[in-house]
Amino acid sequence: MPAPVTRDDELELVVDSLAYGGNGVARMNGFVVFVRRGLPGDRVRARVTKVKGRHAEALAVEVLEPSPLRVEAPCDHYPACGGCRFQDLAYESQLSAKEDQVRDALVRIGGIADPPLEPALPAESIFRYRNxxxxxxxxxxxxxxxxxxxxxxxxxxxxxxxxxxxxxxxxxxxxxxxxxxxxxxxxxxxxxxxxxxxxxxxxxxxxxxxxxxxxxxxxxxxxxxxxxxxxxxxxxxxxxxxxxxxxxxxxxxxxxxxxxxxxxAIEEELCGLKFRIRPNAFLQTNTAMAERLYRVAVEYAGLTGEETVWDLYSGIGSIALVMAKDALTVWSVETSEESVACAIENAELNGITNAAFFAGDVADSVAELRERSGDPKVVVLDPPRAGLSGKALRRLGRIGVPRIVYVSCNPTTLAGNLKQLRADWGYELKRARTVDMFPHTPHIETVALLERQD
Structure with a gap:
């Protein structure tokens, strides 16, 4: 059945919700139109910019009736600047939309009928938060x-x-x-x-x-x-x-x-620890919320002091070092040699002796890491936006670690990885929580706890 719209058509639409990525979602007799610059509750005139088989994309050219959720954006450069997408959407609605997007991904992609989502953690500051x-x-x-x-x-x-x-x-x-x-x-x-x-x-x-x-x-x-x-x-x-x-x-x-x-390098302090940061080293860009995210990850890990922990995609070692005081040992892998150098330095700076750091590809490092550390009891994952590669996921699955704490910056790849971990390796999602690191943007951080079922 052909799409009911064509490129450059102008449509009058009511936006229902926000899709992951930031576009508004509207429907014409069931046909989905993603509307850039449309907010939930808006009635807009939108010009179609792209048509695909099952949906179209459009740009809102006029707000005919503004949503009651709209607020005044404080920035003089908004919305022309590409840095923010939602300064004109009430923050509570931004947070609710992100929570809904995580739930939708877990249900629709992950196949989890009733995801165990805990209340989202709102940002401590919605402006002036980036480091x-x-x-x-x-x-x-x-x-x-x-x-x-x-x-x-x-x-x-x-x-x-x-x-x-x-x-x-x-x-x-x-x-x-x-x-x-x-x-x-x-x-x-x-x-x-x-x-x-x-x-x-x-x-x-x-x-x-x-x-x-x-x-x-x-x-x-x-x-x-x-x-x-x-x-x-x-x-x-x-x-x-x-x-x-x-x-x-x-x-x-x-x-x-x-x-x-x-x-x-410069120094930063997180969770009572000091970290040296060089130009290319990775650190979460919202310091205050990084501390809250790490606390959620520690809580989900459930450490007693007897566990061997792996921290994969470890950056400058921030999560590994925060967890080290509650673990027997922490073993970390990171692709960036500069970040690994920072991690080793940060361990020495804080007098932490039960954490080790290695540079390498995660998928290729699992076997050697297992030889060095033995079987882990907890694995912490903080992969890039693309999520775990198929090879990394399979090699991790074969180890059969009892507990995985997955820190995700993309709910769709998180859901896809969870689906495969459930189907192929017997893991179940036990807890999940959205942490809003980036107000006024579509970016979403989620912490998830998976446990392997016997």
Whole structure:
């Protein structure tokens, strides 16, 4: 049966809910239309942008009747900026929508009829919560500027005067770097033409220590390094200044760095422990909620002090080190060698001697890890958005660990992994909880506890 709409049709729709990813969900006689910029309860006029067999995508061009859930967005750059999607949706509704999306994924994809979901943990702060921001340079008539990509565009960057997700300090440092760049006569990199010099600015902030790390990413070439460092040294919070060169067209910041000034890392404190953070090391970007997420993970692990624990995809060792005091031993694997170096350093910094860290691919490391540690009693997983690979899941399943604590940043891949772990390896979902790390965005963190059934 052909779709009842065609591209560029204008439709009057009522948005029922939010789908995972942030688009509104509307229906025409059962046919689903995903509406960008549509919020639950809105009646909108929307232009169809894409038609597929079972659904269509559309863009809301006019709100005919606003939802009672709408609020005034405080940011002057909203909704043009691609950094936030839901500043105009009441926070309680954002949280409820994320909880519903996790439940839907577990039911629809995971095949779990009645998921044991516990009440979602709301964010402690819905603004000024990020400890890391990556800005892109763009060229304007006034010279280089710094901001974020416009919503839905890879080739246009919006000049930002204030970001509501970072701190006042972060905003001031970004403005200082922008003003310095305009005095250099160098241009911002043009992604379409592959010309220009300035590419990105990365700011990492220890929210509990007040320390700041700065990383400037440029194309190859010379620049006034001394004046750049001098501008940043006016901020006493800045402890570490780095420079990276990106010779490729791809827009990336995870690059080797040259230390320009200060320490090679900054310190952060989480759950009573100290952590050293280098430019490319992974740490959850919401410090306050990371602490709450780790506490949920520890609670789900149910440690008594007698367990061998594996922490797979361990980053800088934050979860492993938080759990170490309640475990017999913790064994961790992480692909990033820089993060592993930080983890080893962090263990020494905190006087923790029962945690070991290894660099490698998780799927390829399971057999060797088992030879070193013996069979684990608890495995903690914190995989990337794509979830566990088939090979990693099979090798983990064969071990038969009694308890798995799965920290997920994507409810659809979490649900898919859970379905396979249930069907092939006898695991059942016992507890799950959504932790809102990223207000005003579609991103969702979930902690799940799986137990193997005899």
């Amino acid at each position: 890391k921001l990556e800005y892109s340079f763009t060229q304007t008539p006034s010279g280089p500027a710094l901001g974020f990509h416009k919503a839905g565009r890879w080739d246009e960057v919006l000049d930002i005067s204030e970001c509501w997700l970072t701190t006042e300090l972060g905003n001031r440092i970004r403005e200082a770097v922008r003003n310095w760049s305009r005095g250099t006569e160098l241009r911002a990199y043009d992604q379409a033409e592959h010309t220009g010099f300035f590419r990105h600015l990365v700011l990492r902030e220890g929210r509990n220590t007040g320390q700041m790390l700065v990383q400037l990413v440029t194309a190859p070439g010379d620049y006034p390094r001394d004046s750049f460092v001098a501008v940043l040294r006016r901020f006493p919070e800045i402890r570490s200044i780095h420079h990276s060169v990106n010779e490729r067209p791809a827009e990336v910041t995870n690059l080797p760095t040259t230390l320009l000034w200060g320490d090679d």
